[in-house]
Amino acid sequence: MTPTAIRGVGVYLPAASEPVEDVLLRNGVPEQERRYYRDFFGFGRVRRDPGRPLEEQLADAARPLLDASVAASIRYVIHAPTVQFTAPYPEAVTARVAELLGLDRAVPFALSQHACASALLAVEAAGLLLDRSGPGGQVLVLAGEKTFRGEGEVIEGSAVMGEGTAAVLVGRGGGDRMLTLATRTLAGFHEAPFLTVEAERAFTVAYIEALSGVIRDALDDVGLAAEDVDHVFPHNVNRMSWLRVRQQVGLGAEVIRLGGQATRGHCFGADPFIAWHENRERLRPGDRYLLVAAGLGATLTAALFEHGGARPPDGAS
């Protein structure tokens, strides 16, 4: 079977940004806790575009990927939202994006329930759908959302949300080959983001082990070791937790492409793809990389890819 592949990533980042301090103040987060978000979690500013509809922000991410021939090849448009509804019925954000982009033949729908990890699942689903829909087709996967007030702006003890969006062009063969996808759903955290204090503490403990575990699952599945990973494109939550995951898994010191916390916030499911896009010039033929995300609920996912082109022999520079 021809492997699922990422053939391109487009990104839209709102020009306007807001200090996380303002967002945290607006949401009643006390000063002592605000310091954690700044000094330990690494958040600085969040990108926001309050007057702009979600569908326009998603379409802007996709436009650079679509010339006429690519547009004609799109069979499905899949939005992968964190929260499973983005508009009142019968509004349909995904159909509206397809319309804005002139994708008249593509079937638009949303794939959800893995929260911020849903976009990684959508890439996998895109490949499987293409495998059964004839040659030459491609799928457009969309990630990113509007920041609601309250719990839509701040995930307590974890992240401050931003409105960056990403579009991913998925095909079979070519591009960056998906080697595997591993996912785990933890029991006991289905009330998120409104967990009891006890459940919140339990999740903090379980999170590092589970995220490390799902990365190991992906590597074990294809017989690779932690040192074979050249890049990790992460979700932008608590920077400190990423350093602990790096130690637990044994990833290289410089492979985790952090930094988004400071400049754009946690942009729902778009984070790993925005990080990919930001670091695309660093990707060399044959590089292996992980796209990693964790979602409320709680589902954690690691997808392992190999960048297009032949990997140089070991020892070659």
Next chain:
Amino acid sequence: MRWPLPLTGIRTDSVFARRPFRAHTDRFYSALGERYGLPAPSAAGLRTTFADMVRTLRALPGHPLHEEHATELVVLAHAGTDAEASWPAPVLSAQLPGVRRAFAVSDLGPVSGFAGLEVGGAYAAAMRCDRAVVVLMDQDRPIVRAEDRTTWATRAVTLVLGGEGPPLGHLDVSVTRGAAQTPGLPPSSPPTTGAWWHLPDTLPAVEDVVVTGYDPTSRCAGRCRIVPAGRQ
């Protein structure tokens, strides 16, 4: 797309417990509705969530989700909004034995269930799974546009693919865009489960049974042909 597993069970449920809204939900919905010029929704009244609904089904003796069979794939589908942002697929992932993938398909109106079956069929083939469960769900008070006159009800249709039990038929599922609505065909009511609600009364059948749906927003048409077992 032909499902790789036969349909072995289908049932409908409409009795679900209700509870008051939690305070945060009103704030969440208000922010969503504001973008579409809607007034703040009333927090009064009792509702259920999709997570509560699947918990109810899981606890119901005789329901396919109650059984302790390994179920590698769970697909949920819904057209309307949830009463709260709940996580029904993770609930089932954690409670059912053997789940490898569980997710929901939405944002496609009455065709959401057809798209769920299409995605589910692709997964079932790739995973070579033995048993999958697909649950279509509606709720009676979703957030809707002011002019929407859709009739809603809280209910679920559960389809079992594979596993034990005699086959009721094989599913051929398709979703196509750009189709015209069949003249005279009433809209699916409520949107997700309407077209499927009476299907259990017609199976097993000696002839093909066809279920259709249409989403005017996306101009997508869904079609599911159930071919009797023994005929291909």
